Amino acid sequence: MRQITVIGSGSEVSKSVWDMAEELGRRIAKRRAVLICGGKGGVMEAVCKGAKQEGGLTVGILPGTVDEANNYVDIKIVTEMGDARNAINVKSGDAVIVVCGGAGTLSEIGMALKARKKIVALVKSGGVATMLSNAVIDGQNVVPASSVDEALRHVFE
């Protein structure tokens, strides 16, 4: 099974970002890929919810205990290692998609580039996805995508 990691804001997001993330989750599930994420709220919750709407399988790599998981996480990986678990999120995906996001997401973009993962940012989602989209670091770039459709084409094709 392919494993796709989605990273992004853990706090409350706007309706348009939520809808984008939910749509992304549905599309990942339709492709029969496993969704890997941080398992918490915000973008993580939206993408998990979308995946479950299409019968997908969701994995949450939790920074703390099992209670942190949103309601749409199937497999709960309990790390209790805080932000250090961000490395596991990105290493466990065959590719990484960024939706909005702040400081934690920034750390994951850095780790994804370090691990030489394909990484795609939804440029209209705001936050670090917009700020870093098209950035070239260590000779590798964050691929900008203007829609969920385009992001998936970059990841699956």
Add this chain to the structure above:
Amino acid sequence: MRQITVIGSGSEVSKSVWDMAEELGRRIAKRRAVLICGGKGGVMEAVCKGAKQEGGLTVGILPGTVDEANNYVDIKIVTEMGDARNAINVKSGDAVIVVCGGAGTLSEIGMALKARKKIVALVKSGGVATMLSNAVIDGQNVVPASSVDEALRHVFE
């Protein structure tokens, strides 16, 4: 979904230990629980193989890269953090079952007790499962089970 962690030797094991672990995997899958393990060889491979024979879902928390996974791991969690990932193995299970095992397994028994998880050891499997079965540490004991059947009763009932 319930998540059951199985820990034990990563190196080659005797036929009787392999059979015990494979049977354990089948029985966990029949109970519709998700199998969590270290994802490598030996006991981990046997228990994953058993689970897949019954259509179960298997998760491997890998110490290194994705290539280390045995052929029966569905979800590959790539930590690249060596033995420090042992903490994640035991924290991600609702309960822990020990089959044989050496130094790495010993560290997981310690962490399971520290996390106050229910932990059951197959006393006939040898290694630290036999050595520590019935041990009482910090007021908590490693529950001895003389068969796969008994181990599952301790975990599920």
Add this chain to the structure above:
Amino acid sequence: MRQITVIGSGSEVSKSVWDMAEELGRRIAKRRAVLICGGKGGVMEAVCKGAKQEGGLTVGILPGTVDEANNYVDIKIVTEMGDARNAINVKSGDAVIVVCGGAGTLSEIGMALKARKKIVALVKSGGVATMLSNAVIDGQNVVPASSVDEALRHVFE
């Protein structure tokens, strides 16, 4: 500089165990070795206090935040990764000495054996130091020492 790791109970210990740990700290400092430990209370506090009495240098690998450090820790390594930091404790020492200890210490003994570190247990200190002293796991043994003096001879000679 040599780095010696001391592991043991984080909770309150008896006066005799405290004195043993404090003496151990003094002796490590006199040998000009750096003391590595978990940085918290109990045995960790006693061994750090002893080391500082002789002008030694102490390092605490903390499971949580900086506030957890006892008063005798010079260098505070903040992991915020809970028990997963136990792996770092034992890997950072050229050798490991065990004083008393419960479940957390048990996990460190397992990791020290896995990392093939020389590991010495003060057999009179109780807890897992007594329980595991002389245990042979994966062909390697926990070396029993009946005094601080003997433990240091095993480690430095």
Add this chain to the structure above:
Amino acid sequence: MRQITVIGSGSEVSKSVWDMAEELGRRIAKRRAVLICGGKGGVMEAVCKGAKQEGGLTVGILPGTVDEANNYVDIKIVTEMGDARNAINVKSGDAVIVVCGGAGTLSEIGMALKARKKIVALVKSGGVATMLSNAVIDGQNVVPASSVDEALRHVFE
């Protein structure tokens, strides 16, 4: 003792970046602060070398084994957890200074902002230090400094 973390490129750097990092190390040591870094080459080696020229104390949080440490690391913290150790680097510093840097350094900037550490970037050093200097993420900014002097004023005053 104050602990200052310096992050930056692990690969070979230009002479001007090396000199900047070495000067930074000397100045941190003169302030009697402990230098925390990743312990490897490039900026990490230069800053450690500078600190030792002034009799400072250097700590390397190593991603792998002890052999990775540069020659100027006093205390070697062996994590064997790859990039996940980046979290420890930034959490262990009272403040963080960025010199040049690529993807790994980017992940550390993200984690430093997440941990709400004061973070200062030497804007003339290139790489992500230049790219992110003045960035505002989650309401917190990477403080730009045009010289080592200015960076230290931000950190110590």
